């Protein structure tokens with residue numbers, strides 16, 4: 001399971017890891033969009049609580065699979081998801097504000113549309129939760145994702161504790 005801030009690299013790294021492990025890749029943001037349309041529109045039309053409830057259903061379904069799963073940045077806020085993650089290897093991806101600034105420029109992500117200040121506030125508030133749930137943490141700020149993926153491969157191939 002991959003968790004972490006918007007722009008940390010969960011989707012990109014998740015795809016690479018799944019390929020290396022030869023298992024499916026599931027991105028809960030993508031499965032939500034496939035069923036309900038754009039996330040930004042869901043936030044606008046129905047509000048964040050509605051989105052979180054749907055996100056929880058998608059996370060619960062995704063965790064049933066033997067797959068690499070990238071969770072949306074805020075999925076860890078759900079109490080049931082926090083409980084579920086205890087049974088999985090959870091990789092936290094971190095990134096510095098400097099590095100993420102380029103990545104989220106012009107972003108459609110609804111909670112970081114107001115720029116880097118909003119991103120920093122969001123990440124600061126969530127960091128205790130991310131760190132509590134993670135079994136391992138990797139910073140993606142200054143390294144190519146391919147290197148990170150290779151480094152993690154051995155860890156991921158180990159049996160789950």
Ligand SMILES: Nc1ncnc2c1ncn2[C@@H]1O[C@H](COP(=O)(O)OP(=O)(O)OP(=O)(O)O)[C@@H](O)[C@H]1O
Nearest residue numbers: 005006007008009010011012073103140143144145
């Ligand atoms: N290690 C890296 N080096 C350079 N660019 C990166 C790195 N990791 C991710 N990026 C870039 O940052 C952007 C965001 O990556 P990605 O979509 O994988 O993040 P995410 O964690 O899935 O974000 P979200 O929570 O919004 O889904 C992409 O444009 C990607 O190319």
Ligand SMILES: O=C(O)C1=C[C@@H](O)[C@@H](O)[C@H](O)C1
Nearest residue numbers: 006029072073074109110111
């Ligand atoms: O950090 C968040 O709360 C979000 C991150 C994205 O992955 C999406 O799940 C959505 O835009 C909300």
Ligand SMILES: [Mg+2]
Nearest residue numbers: 010011029070
């Ligand atoms: Mg993503």
